[in-house]
Amino acid sequence: MLEYWEWFIDDHLYEYIGAYMFVALALALFTGLPVAFALGGISLIFGLIAVWIDAVDFQVFFAVINRVWGGDGQSGAVQNPILVAIPCFVFMGTMLEKSRVAADLLHILQIMLKRVPGGLALSVTVMGTIMAATTGIIGASVVMMTLLALPTMLKRGYDPALATGTIAASATLGILIPPSIMLVLMANLLVVSVGNLFIGAILPGLVLSGLYFVYILVRASLNPSIAPPIRDDEIDMQPGKPINILIYVGLCVFAVFLAYEGDVLGLSEDINWPLMAFLAVFGISMFIGKREGNTLFGGILKGFMPPIFLIVLVLGSIFAGWATPTEAAGVGAFGSMILAWVNGTLTYNVMREVCHRTGLTTAMIFFIFVGATAFSTLFRNVYGEDLIIEFIEWLELSPWPLLLLLMFAVFMLGFFFDFLEITLIILPVFAPVIRVMAPAFAPHLGLEPGTNQAAIDFVEDQVIYWFAILVAVNLQTSFLTPPFGFALFYMKGVAPSSVKMQEIYRGIIPFVTLQVIGILIVLEFPQLALWLPSLVFGK
Amino acid sequence: MDFLLKTAGVFDKIARGIGKAASWLIVPLVFFIIFDVVTRKIDWIKNLSAEVTINYGYSVSFILQDLEWHFHGMLLLLTFGFGYLMNAHVRVDIFREHCSRRRQTWIETLGLIIFAIPFLLVMIKFSFDMAYASFLQGEGSESQVGLGWRWIIKSFLVFGFLVALLAALATLFRCLGYLFGNPAQHAEAEQGIQFFTDVGVLPKVELDENGVEKTGTGKPGGEG
Numbered sequence: 001m002l003e004y005w006e007w008f009i010d011d012h013l014y015e016y017i018g019a020y021m022f023v024a025l026a027l028a029l030f031t032g033l034p035v036a037f038a039l040g041g042i043s044l045i046f047g048l049i050a051v052w053i054d055a056v057d058f059q060v061f062f063a064v065i066n067r068v069w070g071g072d073g074q075s076g077a078v079q080n081p082i083l084v085a086i087p088c089f090v091f092m093g094t095m096l097e098k099s100r101v102a103a104d105l106l107h108i109l110q111i112m113l114k115r116v117p118g119g120l121a122l123s124v125t126v127m128g129t130i131m132a133a134t135t136g137i138i139g140a141s142v143v144m145m146t147l148l149a150l151p152t153m154l155k156r157g158y159d160p161a162l163a164t165g166t167i168a169a170s171a172t173l174g175i176l177i178p179p180s181i182m183l184v185l186m187a188n189l190l191v192v193s194v195g196n197l198f199i200g201a202i203l204p205g206l207v208l209s210g211l212y213f214v215y216i217l218v219r220a221s222l223n224p225s226i227a228p229p230i231r232d233d234e235i236d237m238q239p240g241k242p243i244n245i246l247i248y249v250g251l252c253v254f255a256v257f258l259a260y261e262g263d264v265l266g267l268s269e270d271i272n273w274p275l276m277a278f279l280a281v282f283g284i285s286m287f288i289g290k291r292e293g294n295t296l297f298g299g300i301l302k303g304f305m306p307p308i309f310l311i312v313l314v315l316g317s318i319f320a321g322w323a324t325p326t327e328a329a330g331v332g333a334f335g336s337m338i339l340a341w342v343n344g345t346l347t348y349n350v351m352r353e354v355c356h357r358t359g360l361t362t363a364m365i366f367f368i369f370v371g372a373t374a375f376s377t378l379f380r381n382v383y384g385e386d387l388i389i390e391f392i393e394w395l396e397l398s399p400w401p402l403l404l405l406l407m408f409a410v411f412m413l414g415f416f417f418d419f420l421e422i423t424l425i426i427l428p429v430f431a432p433v434i435r436v437m438a439p440a441f442a443p444h445l446g447l448e449p450g451t452n453q454a455a456i457d458f459v460e461d462q463v464i465y466w467f468a469i470l471v472a473v474n475l476q477t478s479f480l481t482p483p484f485g486f487a488l489f490y491m492k493g494v495a496p497s498s499v500k501m502q503e504i505y506r507g508i509i510p511f512v513t514l515q516v517i518g519i520l521i522v523l524e525f526p527q528l529a530l531w532l533p534s535l536v537f538g539k
Numbered sequence: 540m541d542f543l544l545k546t547a548g549v550f551d552k553i554a555r556g557i558g559k560a561a562s563w564l565i566v567p568l569v570f571f572i573i574f575d576v577v578t579r580k581i582d583w584i585k586n587l588s589a590e591v592t593i594n595y596g597y598s599v600s601f602i603l604q605d606l607e608w609h610f611h612g613m614l615l616l617l618t619f620g621f622g623y624l625m626n627a628h629v630r631v632d633i634f635r636e637h638c639s640r641r642r643q644t645w646i647e648t649l650g651l652i653i654f655a656i657p658f659l660l661v662m663i664k665f666s667f668d669m670a671y672a673s674f675l676q677g678e679g680s681e682s683q684v685g686l687g688w689r690w691i692i693k694s695f696l697v698f699g700f701l702v703a704l705l706a707a708l709a710t711l712f713r714c715l716g717y718l719f720g721n722p723a724q725h726a727e728a729e730q731g732i733q734f735f736t737d738v739g740v741l742p743k744v745e746l747d748e749n750g751v752e753k754t755g756t757g758k759p760g761g762e763g
Contacts, residue, residue: 032635032643032736033650034628041654044661065665069696071681078612078696081604087614088572091565323576326607330572333565351566359562359614363622364629366615367703374658418629484633 014053018384021046025375025425035421039371043378056381063381064374075188077369081326082188086181086365088329089136091358092310092336093174096135097144098350099340101306105130106148108303110230111237111296118220118227120156121166122213124149128170129209132177134310134332136184137361138479142171142490150495159226160499162219165507168487169212169514172479175419176472177205179314179329181365185423186468190431192461194325195318199536200469200529207528208473208518215514240297248288248301255280282309286342306339319536365420372424388429399440403467406430407519410471414478418486422475430471431464438463445526462530469529470522477515480508540720544727547712551624551731554706558621561614568610575603598684605686612692616699620706626733636736640729641718647734648714651707659704666696710734 013020021042028038043064050056070076077083096102109123116122128145135141145167153163175182178198187194220227259277285305292298314332317323323331340346379385397405413422438460439449445466450456479487482505492501522528578584579600588599622628635643674690709731716728 028654029631030634031646031650032630032632033646033654034623034630036628037650037655037658040658040662041650044654044658061661062665062668065662065669065696069669069693077615078692079608081608084568084572084607084611087565087611088569091569327572327576330569330607331576333569334573337569355562355565356559358565359558359618360622360625360627362565362615363558363618364627367619367622367628370619370662374662416631416633420629484631 009053013049014055016387017046017050017053017055017382018379018387021375021379021382021384029417029421034367035418036367036371039368039375039425043371043374046382047378050378050382056378060378060381061374064377067373067377068370075373077366077373080188081324082184082194085179085184085194085326085329087358087362088326088333089179089181089184090361091354092179092314092329092333093135093137093141094354094357094361095333095336095340096131096310097141098354099306099336099345100343101134101339102127102131102144103148104299104303105307108299111299114230116217117224117229118216119230120149120153120158121162121216121220121227124153124166125170125209125212125216128167128173129177129206130307130311132173132205133179133315134307134336135174136179136181136329138172138175138487138490141174142168142487143494145171146491146494150491150499154496154498156230157225157228160503161507162216162226163507164491164495164499164504165509165511166212166216168480168485168491168504168508169511170209172476172487173205173209175479176201176208176476178202178318179325179332180472182419182423182472182475183468184325185365185420186427186472189423189427190464190468192464192468193537196465196533196537197468198315198318198325199533200465201472203528203532204469204473204518204522207521208476208515211514211518212511215510237299238295240292240295244288244292245297248284251284252281255284278312306342310335310339368420368424372421375425376428385429385432389433392433399437402433402437403441403523406433407470407474407523410474411477411481411516414475415481416484417478418484419475419478422478423471427471431467434463434467435460441466445530465533466522466526466529470519473515473519473522477512477519480512480515482508540716540724543712544716544720544724544731547709547716547728547731550705550709550712554620554702554709555624557702558618558624561617562621564610564614568607568614571603571606571610575600575607592684596684598682601680601682601685605680609686609692613695616695617702619699620702620704623703623706623710624733630734632736638736640735640737643735644714644717644732648711648718651711651714655707656704656711659700659707662700663697663704666693666700670694670697 024046025038025042028042029035031038033041044061047056047058047060050060051058067075069078071079106123106127109126110120113119113123113126124145127149128141131141131145146164149167150163153167154160174180178201180198180201183197183201184194187197216227255277258280259274282305285301289298289301289305292301310332313335314328317328317331318325337346340350392402395402410422410426413426439456441463442449442459445459445462447459447462448455450459479485482488485508488501488504488508492499492504495504578588592598635646638646670690670693673693678689679685679687680689710733713728713731716724717732720728
């Protein structure tokens with residue numbers, strides 16, 4: 001017996017402590033304690049065990065703090081200029097909720113799409129896609145979209161399952177379509193460029209949105225009773241006063257003329273005139289939009305200009321290389337304040353509420369970050385990563401089945417966990433495996449396997465970008481999969497009480513199927529994720 | 540027991556107050572970024588800051604960029620405790636939501652004693668070591684022209700985990716009051732405990748007729 005015990009401690013535990021750590025973590029997570037506490041506690045307990053069997057030194061926890069701190073230009077939470085983007089994007093998204101932007105956009109989309117079958121559901125999809133390009137968080141946006149759209153849809157006789165599914169799926173696009181805090185975290189963990197990942201996620205996001213669109217259109221055409229059309233007389237709008245349209249076009253042409261031909265008039269070179277012209281067009285649009293009031297022209301200006309303003313400000317400046325993603329996030333946060341101010345919703349109370357919510361969301365993200373850092377540092381120090389690589393070698397899978405297996409694992413984990421846990425715990429474990437497999441995927445990506453170091457690195461990076469986008473689409477799905485789809489929870493929290501959880505579950509199934517189709521499309525056509533960045537950043 | 544509950548109230552107020560105050564740091568952070576981005580594009584300000592660098596050995600842009608992550612660091616570290624008191628931290632509630640309130644309190648109590656508090660204590664110890672070492676070495680900015688005195692921001696690691704510890708202790712004391720107190724204490728503790736699954740976690744939100752969220756209906760800062 002004693003012999004067995006010695007063998008257990010000296011050989012077995014020494015070698016397999018990483019595996020026990022993982023199992024214990026799974027158990028601890030399911031107790032329902034805050035995830036960060038479970039991660040930290042498990043790493044402390046196993047750290048002590050590892051110290052006891054002489055596998056590590058207690059100073060390993062200094063390494064944890066060091067990695068929480070950062071400063072080496074890649075990992076770390078505090079001294080890390082990349083992650084400054086996260087509170088800014090959270091602030092931007094939360095502030096946007098408080099301005100009237102989403103409501104105005106939905107209003108005008110509804111009118112423009114009223115003749116199309118399922119017009120209201122389609123306008124929710126389009127709104128979700130556009131708003132996704134202005135916000136990097138979900139949760140709040142699900143609440144917002146449910147409050148805005150669900151009562152109207154139910155009143156018009158939409159099938160509750162279709163209505164809730166549409167809203168949940170469209171709202172979660174926010175986490176995939178850039179700017180996105182999930183992509184910022186992923187880029188940080190995988191040590192790749194945030195801008196590249198942002199731009200790579202645009203096309204897959206649009207593909208998903210297109211899939212939703214087609215699905216709703218087909219279902220509404222086949223069975224109009226689940227998505228009744230809007231009666232013509234119900235919302236009717238005057239097209240707009242010609243004089244205002246004339247003034248508007250005139251002013252815009254003048255602004256653009258200033259931007260490009262400014263030196264003819266001897267304007268100062270010190271000022272960025274294209275930027276000024278852009279701001280002027282925005283200002284003119286908002287002013288004329290207010291003057292027009294409730295007409296089609298005014299509605300279009302008020303509905304579309306604010307999101308376009310933010311998209312140009314944030315994505316445009318990353319696209320054009322004017323600003324780093326972090327700076328773009330700060331500029332976007334400022335832009336959202338301007339939008340709230342223009343719409344007259346920027347009061348002290350709103351500001352306080354937005355700040356507090358931003359603080360809470362930031363705390364939530366980074367507390368898990370601290371716990372996950374503790375866990376992964378310990379896990380690496382007891383050679384847990386080697387165990388995983390050995391396990392995968394033992395499986396003797398070729399690269400493709402392995403990739404599919406990883407995707408399936410992330411999908412299954414998505415049923416129980418949030419994107420944060422999966423990104424912060426699982427991604428660092430999987431990414432090295434994919435890096436090793438990179439040459440095998442090179443032909444599928446249309447690349448030559450590298451011969452010199454630079455070429456090998458390039459191929460590895462491309463494969464990692466593709467993999468990251470795949471995981472991102474997969475993780476967006478995790479918001480939708482019952483029983484623990486966060487979007488479904490947020491939705492249930494604010495939906496009218498007549499909507500049952502079963503209906504929400506039933507409504508989400510087709511959209512989860514569409515998500516899986518989306519993942520398969522990106523798997524089959526990696527250029528969706530890689531073509532746009534290569535265009536922007538060059539080869 | 541009354542003493543414990545009173546202490547819990549005090550700790551709660553401190554952690555909540557610090558967290559709420561730290562939440563406002565996002566505003567200066569955004570303004571630093573805006574200022575940095577805008578001034579980099581304007582020539583006469585660029586010349587002015589170049590002169591500062593030549594005369595005083597500091598670069599305005601580097602200082603701003605250092606300030607950005609300094610404020611980000613303070614924001615994220617000081618809100619940990621606030622987040623816990625508002626139950627904003629992610630939990631995997633799949634089994635817990637089927638438990639009674641008493642069992643949930645037991646789970647939380649054990650979790651706090653076994654997991655959270657020891658972990659936070661270890662983090663406090665090592666982050667103190669780190670800040671102290673930084674102070675002794677007189678560590679400054681890596682770029683030489685940025686913000687110096689690195690130990691100040693490093694000591695926010697200690698403060699952050701301390702505030703989180705206060706929040707954890709406040710919750711622990713309330714759990715003990717709930718489990719072992721007399722009926723009055725039991726009721727008082729139950730009022731203060733934030734993690735029951737049967738209470739709406741999400742703030743109630745309503746829209747007015749314009750589609751704008753009404754303010755004041757959801758209380759993001761909570762009571763107290």
